[in-house]
Amino acid sequence: MSFTLPAFTPAQESLFLTLGSRALDSRLPRPFLGDTMADRIITTTGYGLDKFPQLNTKLLDRRSKVFDVAVRSKVIDGMVRRFVLRHPNAVVLDLGAGLDGRISRVDPPTTVEWYDVDFPVVADLRRKLLPQSANAHNVGADLTDPAWLRDIPSDRPAMIVADGVVLFLTQEDFVALLNRLTTHFPGGELALNAYTTHAMRTFKRSRAMRAIAGDLANPGLNDPGLLEHWVNGLTLLDEIFLTRTPEAADLPLIGRSAARLAAKSATLSRIMATVVLRYRF
Numbered sequence: 001m002s003f004t005l006p007a008f009t010p011a012q013e014s015l016f017l018t019l020g021s022r023a024l025d026s027r028l029p030r031p032f033l034g035d036t037m038a039d040r041i042i043t044t045t046g047y048g049l050d051k052f053p054q055l056n057t058k059l060l061d062r063r064s065k066v067f068d069v070a071v072r073s074k075v076i077d078g079m080v081r082r083f084v085l086r087h088p089n090a091v092v093l094d095l096g097a098g099l100d101g102r103i104s105r106v107d108p109p110t111t112v113e114w115y116d117v118d119f120p121v122v123a124d125l126r127r128k129l130l131p132q133s134a135n136a137h138n139v140g141a142d143l144t145d146p147a148w149l150r151d152i153p154s155d156r157p158a159m160i161v162a163d164g165v166v167l168f169l170t171q172e173d174f175v176a177l178l179n180r181l182t183t184h185f186p187g188g189e190l191a192l193n194a195y196t197t198h199a200m201r202t203f204k205r206s207r208a209m210r211a212i213a214g215d216l217a218n219p220g221l222n223d224p225g226l227l228e229h230w231v232n233g234l235t236l237l238d239e240i241f242l243t244r245t246p247e248a249a250d251l252p253l254i255g256r257s258a259a260r261l262a263a264k265s266a267t268l269s270r271i272m273a274t275v276v277l278r279y280r281f
Contacts, residue, residue: 003045006121010215011168013051015098015122016042017212018164020049021069022100028062032070032247033077037101041129054208064255068274071247072193075240075276076163077105079191083159084108091115091158091185095143095177096165098122101130110135115152117141144173149184158188166192167203170217178231182281190234190279194221196270222270224277231281238278241269 022038025031042049049055055065080102084090088109094102097116108114113135116126120140127138141148143165160181166174178190195203197220203209204216221227228234241263242248248259262268269275 005045005047006125008121009119010212012119012122014164014168014212014215015100015118016047016049017052017055018069018073019099020047020052020055021066022073024049024055024062025066025070028066030250032063032067032250033074033105035070035073035101035105037104037130038099041099044129051211052208057208061252061255063251067247067251067255068242071242071245072274072276073100073102073105073163074247075242075245076161076191076193077102079189079276079278080159080161081106081108083157083189084112087157087159087188088112089156090188091153091156092161093117093152093158093181094161094163096162096168097126098164099126099129100163102161103133103136104131108135113137113153113156115139117143117148143169143177146180149180152184154184155186158185160188160190162190162192164193166194166221167200167218168215171219174218175227175230178227178234182231182233185281188281189237190281191276193274193276194224195274196220196222198271224275227277227279233281234279235281236277237280238276239266240276240278241266242273242276243269 019038022035023042025033026036026039088111090112092114094116097118103114115137117139123138123140200220204213224239243259243263262272
């Protein structure tokens with residue numbers, strides 16, 4: 001099957017880093033996440049993952065390459081799944097959804113209205129490549145534009161997911177977006193992955209991130225408690241270190257030992273791997 005992809009900005013191109021990680025994870029004998037849909041999409045589009053050296057390097061074993069993306073996706077999936085079980089009339093917003101078929105993994109009740117939000121070019125790709133269910137909606141918009149939110153129901157509890165999108169928003173835009181969202185809905189939860197200032201500096205200089213470094217805009221977040229002061233009504237519920245997840249024990253010896261060492265320290269855990277944060281509003 002021949003498939004022609006459009007030209008992407010670095011921020012849009014980043015969707016293939018996470019998609020490719022989930023695809024490679026699904027090919028493992030014992031995957032962390034097992035997202036076979038991601039592998040089918042990579043195969044259909046013919047996208048070459050060579051733009052992301054960390055997915056092709058021989059210096060890392062196959063499990064270590066995909067651990068961060070696959071396990072954080074699994075953690076966030078669990079948060080969303082538990083929320084919609086408690087609130088079967090909820091709205092789910094997946095911000096910067098890329099080509100992630102999270103709704104298929106979570107399998108929410110049909111009474112849940114699910115909105116995958118990304119740039120128009122990405123939303124168009126989603127319509128072509130992902131299954132379309134009656135309660136799922138692809139929204140093509142720039143997250144910094146307040147207008148798109150007007151079409152989202154405001155009378156239901158909301159589960160908001162920001163998986164990987166924070167890197168590409170300035171601090172001002174990120175905080176403004178969250179304030180709009182917490183004001184729009186009567187209440188709900190927010191799940192996101194966060195990076196420290198050290199991690200963001202490393203990303204911007206790293207050869208491995210060269211394909212998307214041009215659009216990295218966020219300075220990083222060292223203290224998750226700061227969002228409680230910046231965003232009206234946010235309360236931190238969980239800070240989940242991937243180094244402390246059960247899946248870390250399934251890494252090869254070197255990675256497992258490093259995770260076990262880092263797990264003793266919140267600071268080291270934040271530096272070594274993505275942190276998943278959950279807030280109530």
